[in-house]
Amino acid sequence: MSSPYIHLDQIRGVIFDWDGVIAESRLDFAPLREKYFGGRRVPLLEAAAEMQEPLKTEFMNAVRDEEMRGAARSAAVAGAFDLIALLDGRRVPWCVLSRNCRESIELAARSIGLALPPQTFGREARYVKPDPRAMTDAAQAIGVPASRCLVIGDYLYELLGARRAGMRCVLVNNCSDPESAALADAVFPTMRDLAESFLDGGTLVPWEYHGFARRCGRRKLEKMHEQAVHVDTPLSFQTLDKLGKLAASGLGRLSVDAGRTLGLQELREQVLLPPSWLEAPAAQLLRSIFAVRYPLLHIAPGEAGRPLSSIASVRNFTEEIFHRERT
Incomplete structure (x- = not known):
């Protein structure tokens, strides 16, 4: 059964920042x-x-x-070695991605007694964070899809790069930085707290659902993720706006008729869509719009779900679902 959460025991690769995450160089x-x-x-x-x-x-x-x-003069960040040992024990590949020069990373690693992985990237790499290509190159280097990686950082650059690349990310050791915290899927006071959450198989509310979860709570998020909606209306601005609000509320599934394509009139009304999408499969178009921002939303051809035309507003839809649950 699908879930609206990030399950830490399902993370398949980890990209570590260096300073403030593994080594403290001050x-x-x-x-x-x-x-x-x-x-x-x-x-x-x-x-x-x-x-x-x-x-x-x-x-x-x-x-x-x-x-x-x-x-x-570096010292190891408390909890960093615990998490690395846990990842190694589970055979989860990891790498280091830093804006520091490679020479300083190697010196700091010797200072704290850490054997660096072969996949260690300083600013000499092809791209430097927050360029999202630095993130996707790192994921490729450890052989893990970007969507299955977790970026761990203590500053804006890695959080911004991860968000741009559509990757999961957490902020550690820097809870007082609101700009970075706003980009993170979760915030942990220390690396040791993050290591303990990994050990316990913790679940995190994804960044894209933070607003809904704060307003309505986890139980309602879970209930929304059980819902399916069938797109039976033209792909107008109003339709895409409604779908975006449903996606942000944790909707689990979207279906669209198999064989449906983007028509000429729809393209004319959607001035932001390139002409190359004319007669393209509607399911593919919806995935291109929503998949990176809402990776837990399943979009597929078919007829399953509540007709979108019957949903007057997202608020009414959610209230109806929660009312049925209470009664």
Whole structure:
């Protein structure tokens, strides 16, 4: 039976950030920001890319020097080795994805006594987070579909990259960062808390259902995920808006007539759809729109479910379901 939750015991690959997640290097880039950017909190690698030589090389050498100083005095993050041992025991592949230079990662790993996996990526990699391609490259390197990976980070870059790539992600050791927390599927005060949740087979409410779960609770989310809706109306803006609201409420299944395609009139009304979708299968179109944002929503050809035309509003639909449950 399908579930509206992320089950940690079903995660098939893990992508770790480095600083603050496995190793604590206590890097301090404030002096560099003061010297080069007037104290502004800019993303260093992206800002460096806009610099001209020789200033760019001077700046990147200063960044590397700070990373190497931090690496030499690194300590292991409490709970990190516990989680890594648990993953190794379950044969769950993992990798490290960092914006630090590879040399500093290797030095920090020696400082804390960790054998790095072959799949360890510093900023020398082809792409650097938050570019989502850095995330999907890491998932490919460990041989796991991006949708079955969990990204573990303590800062905005990995959370933003994971969201862009359609990957599950959790924030650890940084509960006071509201911007990162808003992107995470779940927030854990420490790595040890996350390791214990893995050990207990914990379930997490996915990011895409947070709003509905806060308003209505887990039981109603579960009830909504049991529901199926049949798309029997034209694919208008109103239809897609209603489907989006149903998806955000935890709807479990969408069906659309087998053989139904996107007609010319529907394409004309949907000005944001490219002409290449003309006469494309409707089920494929709906998956392209909703699958990345709502990966737990099953979309398939068929006739199963409540006709969408009979649903006046999503609010009425949910209230009707919950009323039937109470009675």
